[in-house]
Amino acid sequence: MLLEILSYFDLKVLLLVIRLVQFLIVALGSIPLDFRDYPDQATVTDGQSFDFVVVGGGTAGCVLANRLTEVANWTVLLMEAGDDPPVFTENPMLSVLVLPSLPDWNHHSVDDGYSSQARQSKSVHHISGTMLGGSSSINYMYYVRGNKADYDGWEELGNTGWNWENVQRYFKKTERYMDSVKDTSRGFHGLIGVTKQEWRQRTNFYLEALKENGHEILDDYNRDQQSGYSAAQFSIADGTRQGTAVAYLKPIRDRPNFFLLKNSLARKVIFDHDKRAVGVEVTLPNKEIIRVNAKKEVILSAGAVNSPQLLMLSGVGPKDHLEEMGIEVVHDSENVGENLQDHMMVQVMLTGVNGLSSVIQSADPFFNWHRFPVPTLIGFASLNKSKSYPDYQSTVCPLGASHLMVMMACRQIFDLDDEACMKFISAGKAKETLNALVSLLHPASRGSIKLRSKEPEASPLINNGYFSNGNDLEDFAKYVEDFVSVANTSSLRSFGSEVVYIDLQQCKNFELGSHEYWKCYMLNTVGSHYHLVGTCAMGPEGEGVVDERLQVRGVGGLRVVDASVMPTITSGNTNAPVLMIAEKAADLIKVDHGACNV
Structure with missing residues (x-):
């Protein structure tokens, strides 16, 4: 295999070749194609008025555009800083392989001098799609609702109407679960197709080992019981990524009350003398700056980084x-940009079964154009195996010997240096490897978003706050130790499975595999699951940036609808919860303006 003969120099060359191929694929995919049926660019003039102006054509913005234009006498303007998604984003396999070259806001955290110090940049690239559909057009497509306790907890914090019983119906409204087993807890008629992708010949052996290690094996982690391991569910249907640009915008491209501005950057929200939002200042593709007016509301759906940035640029913060x-x-809203939460994530590897079919398995991505390119299990676990609220998540991929994805994860997700990446690669030369991304689900640590400049084009300052609460580092080490203990099961011992330890320079004083080693390893290699939330959190007066109806406190005519409104982060990938938030928000808006009785 190619990776088996790599030297450090060869690795650098291969990475350059991979990036070049990714760039060329994306460049070809960016050629406009009439058959793709995305809505056309609207002609909008300075001072033109709409009932609603939605800032951000990402996951939530596309949902809002669809649902609000269901009211025929409302006009809705959706503005997006990017363009149509490149054609390859719709393909589940290609979109994963070329992700680093897809249009992105290029947000990076500041180097705090403490966390992520083994990463080459000593910071974290927070990938966020700059295109219609936003991150739903470029993410890894995992579909995870979260845990009942997440949403009951939101209501306990003072956010009436956000308990599990209430939000579950919006999850059901969103999803079209492609499973022959009908269950009343799942939705089967929504716009987002969801499939469970099983690779039983490749994963059953590992599921048995996890079961032996005390974990439940689940049919569906998106029902009431979440703790356990199961085949992963994806927002994929009929061989197509189910991003919101595909699922929510394409069907409304010809609605006469829908208007779309692409390649247009919102600069600030405009308020009248009564502190009511009445419009948005925007830079058009030709660099002309105009004002568009909102007769009913301005809605920010720009994400957990850009929404608080835009609020502060507009004088709310x-x-x-x-x-x-x-x-x-x-x-004066002191909590704008505060309460930043993320799922901190580390890469962990165990050696697996003998790599007798390594050539075939290493070609997994190229034989699976219609699905996620490699076999995947998702697990939610606690140190107390009887607890229903999980401590950590594991995204587990059995990969063939010398698999290309090992190197791509090491360099493109975790940004580790050549020496560390070669150790991962070398460990899997002759054996299949069990590659896991382990995430801390409920961090006590908090970060923040601050302005770098008052210029809208300037990326804000992102302080991750990783491990700012020392309990997170101690707990996370225990959770990783709990996961890797699967290597001690009789199933994996029969193949001589071993945990792969990377002897980082920063951790040279600790015994490999010790608790202090794991703490050091996680502190220095920690990355992001790309799940930033919480920076415009809903909460009671004096605490929340927005109220339970997602209206910005202290001003009028302005809402925030995206991941930034989550008061606490959910138990798992955040795309499905953002879809739910947007569907619920659309109903709240309709009720508030007399369009329906929900």
């Missing part, structure tokens, strides 16, 4: 910070 940036204060 911490007073001292806005004055420092030279921005006139409209409303």
Whole structure:
């Protein structure tokens, strides 16, 4: 196999070749194609008015555009900083392989001098799609609702109407679960197709080992019981990625009350003398700056980084910070940009079965154009195996010997240096490997978003806050130790399975495999699951940036609808919860403006 003969120099060359191929594929996929049926660019003039102006054509924005234009006498303008998704984003296999070259906001965290120090950049690239559908057009497509306790917890924090019983119906409204077993807890008529992709010949052996290690084996982790391991579910149907640009925008391309601005950057929200949002200032593709007016509401759906940035650029945020940036204060809201949460993630590897079919298995991605390119299990677990609320998530992929995806994860997700990546690759030269991305589901640590500049084009300052609460590092080490203990089962011992330890320079004083080693390893290699939330959190007066109806406190005519409104992060991948939030928000808006009685 190719990777078996790599030297460090060869690895660098191969990475350059891979990036070039990714770039060329994306460039070809960016050629406009009439048959793709995305909505056309609208002609919008300075001062033109719409009932609703939605800022951000990502996951939530596309849902809102679809649902609000269901009211025939409402006009809705959706503005997106990017363009149509490149054609390859619709293909489950290609979109994963070329992800680093897809249009992205290119947000990077600041180097805090503490976490992620074994990463080459000493910071974290928070990938976020700049295109219609946003991150739903470029993510890894895992579909995870979260845990009942997540949403009951939101209501306990003062957010009436966000308990599990209430939000479950919006999950059901969103999804079209492609399974022959009908269950009343799942939705079967929504716009987002969801499939469970099983690779039983490749995964059953590992499921048996996990079962031996005390974990439940589930048919569906998106029902009431989440703790356990199961084949992964994806927002994929009929061989197509189910991003919101595909599922929610294509069907409304000809609605006469829908208007779309692409390649158009929102600069700030405009308020009147009563602190009511009345419009948005936007830079058009030709660099002309115009104002568009909102007769009913402005809605920010720009994501957990860009929504708080836009609020602060508009004068809604911490007073001292806005004055420092030279921005006139409209409303002093000290929690804008605070409460940043993320699922911290590390890469862990075990050696697996003998790699007798390594050539075939290493070609997995190229034989699976219609699905996620490699076999995948998802698990939710706690140190207390009887607990229903999980501590950590494992995304587990059995990969053939010398599999290309090992190197791509090491360099393109975790940004580790050649020496560390070669150790991962060398460990799997002759054996299949069990590659796991292990995530801390409920971090106590918090980060923040601050303005770098009052210029809208400037990326904000992202302080991850990883392990700012010391309990997270201690707990996370225990969770990784719990996961890798599967190597001690009789199933894996029969193949001589071993945990792969990377002797990082930063951890040279610790015994490999010790608790202190794992703490050091996680502190220095930690990356992001790309699940940033919480920076415009809903909550009661004096705490929340928005109320339980997602209206921005202290001003009028302005809502936030995206991952930033989550008061606490959910138990798992966040795309499905954002879909739910947007569907529920659409109903709230309709009720508030007399269009329906929900």
